[in-house]
Amino acid sequence: MNADDFPAAASRLCTACGMCCDGTMFQIVKLQPGDSAAELGRLGLKIRSRGGAFHMEQPCAALKELRCTVYDKRPTRCRLFHCQQLRLLETNETTETAAMSLILKARAQVAQVRHLIEQNGLREDGQALQDRFERVMSTPVDATLEPELAEAQEALDQAMRQLRLVINREFRPPPLSK
Numbered sequence: 001m002n003a004d005d006f007p008a009a010a011s012r013l014c015t016a017c018g019m020c021c022d023g024t025m026f027q028i029v030k031l032q033p034g035d036s037a038a039e040l041g042r043l044g045l046k047i048r049s050r051g052g053a054f055h056m057e058q059p060c061a062a063l064k065e066l067r068c069t070v071y072d073k074r075p076t077r078c079r080l081f082h083c084q085q086l087r088l089l090e091t092n093e094t095t096e097t098a099a100m101s102l103i104l105k106a107r108a109q110v111a112q113v114r115h116l117i118e119q120n121g122l123r124e125d126g127q128a129l130q131d132r133f134e135r136v137m138s139t140p141v142d143a144t145l146e147p148e149l150a151e152a153q154e155a156l157d158q159a160m161r162q163l164r165l166v167i168n169r170e171f172r173p174p175p176l177s178k
């Protein structure tokens, strides 16, 4: 891919994906020196502090229909973050078509995990996927007394494992995370 074509291709991929903003890949994004917690909070981002450091919670409140609505003012880590697919695209080690295909497959897996979480009794609550998964899995189920519930938990566990494999192999860039 010509370097001039990369930004538009990346934009097409990201607006079909959103997984590094919607709570699929990350639970929080740490703010960096130069990021204004107050200003980002005023923009509606869910800013929290822990041990004197600020972070924003995901799913990000600025993500609307897979687009960042605070793009020009987004935090440093969002500016610097390129997932593995974008990196490979930039170095011509993959194509936009191949990357898009992986994104669509991964998003179908995310939809399946979300569906299974709901089947396990936890409605959409605006929390990151990993937090919701852990909440379901922390509920003890007796397979003898409640075989259907045990089966539903097992199906979720399997689906989440498969999703994690794909995210770690195809999207999470070593070593810096968002």
Ligand code: SF4
Pocket (backbone or CB within 6 Å): 013, 014, 015, 017, 018, 019, 020, 021, 081, 082, 083, 084, 085, 086, 103, 171
């Ligand atoms: S995971 Fe990659 S393709 Fe998806 S939105 Fe983030 S940077 Fe874009």
Ligand code: SF4
Pocket (backbone or CB within 6 Å): 020, 021, 029, 060, 061, 062, 063, 067, 068, 069, 070, 071, 074, 075, 078
């Ligand atoms: S501020 Fe924008 S780029 Fe950063 S997580 Fe939110 S939607 Fe994504």
